[in-house]
Amino acid sequence: MIAVQNVSKHFENKQALSEVNLDIATGEFISIVGPSGCGKSTLLRIIADLVSTNGVVTKPGKGAFVFQDSALLPWRTVQRNVELLMELEKTPDKKTKAEQALAQVGLTGFENHYPHELSGGMKMRLSLARSLVLEPEYLLLDEPLSAVDELTREVLQEEIYEIWLKHKFTSILVTHNVAEAVYLSSRVVVMSPRPGKITDIVDIPFRKRTPKLRSTAEFSVVCNDISGKLRAWK
């Protein structure tokens, strides 16, 4: 599991995060939603150890971070981008693992392409594949789908869900898209800005997630409930 205890953060006299406490069960998928400036990305970076804190974060050893801009190396081909993290962590069987991961995200055949030749959706798939090859115990996703169009976004949400279902890594998704959070998560954490703190944690009642779920009345009710909680802070 991942445990966040008493996490606060100041940036030059401004309090960005105030006393955040959060427990995420092993294999759970949770989302954090909140208006911009509420510190949700900072919280994710604190969990990833990219930003320091005076609180305590407990987490499993192996994790990966999926960045908003997909963070690919433009001078490397798709193949060499998938191999990057394995190269840095000296993981064996690079070739086989890269091949499997690319097949899983539907990028087989694009091995020799460069990132600038890929669409936004493909870049994000590649970014996911690059993390999956590490067989991470937890995955942190920082608004990964904010740069792709609406249609691709829903398809990618379904793909992310399938991948998570198969591997069951503990996942924390930061997003400003409420429907995305509801579709993917078992719980949605609502944050308020200045200073960022958790104001609500909403349990999502749906068991199986299929595209049909989006058009059900129950789905809309849950989304509206969370949107209302978000708007309360504006």
Added chain:
Amino acid sequence: MEIKRTLPPVLILVAFILSWHIGAVIYNMPFLLPTPGAVASTFVSDFGIIMTGLAQTFEAAFTGYIIACLIGFAVATIMSLNHVAERSLYPYAILLQTVPVVAVAPLIVLWFGFEMKSIIIISVIISLFPIINNTLLGLKSTPTTLVELFEMHSKNSIVSFFKLRVPAALPAIFSGLKISAGLSVIGAIVGEFIIGSGSEDGGLGVQIIYAQAELETALVMALITATTLLGFTFFATISTLGYYLMHKWHESEQRG
């Protein structure tokens, strides 16, 4: 498509040579303004001596360029890794750029003698700043998320320097290298001007001073053509190298 691309600059060149020729014929003072034909025939008749000069100037400029690259990369690397080093060194790097090299050149010749060494040093001074400045800029502007990605998965900063910082800096490094390619030739010519005195055998700069004193204007212009060709070849070589390293992934090297 190829013709569409190359035709306009060729037309400009033809127009330039044509108006030069007409002007020279009308003006009719060959010792001040020889015709393009006269310059071309001097280029051919004095080809041997021009090539000897070219070889010397090339040696000085090339050596100066390589030294400037080595110093430039080293200084920029140190500055990119250490803020104190950056703050202490950068003002002096700017000084390199702002001190008129032509004014300092006589001093360098006094110190290091009337020889190749001085010419190389002047070439280094003049071509160093763009390399330092652009390499530093490139090494410092690695996208934040890529830096974070490497921070999460590698504790080895040498690995992230060579696998991330350097390739990400390549476009900026090459824009500095291209500027300095031409400058290194200018530096060598300036050095040769200062050294140049009553002798025909020397670099192109020496020969230009000599030919000028002899009022051999056609030769001066043939020599200028040779210096231009040298600078252009330097630039083209570096550009080609940059193209091969980057055309597959960087928009600055993609031909549309």
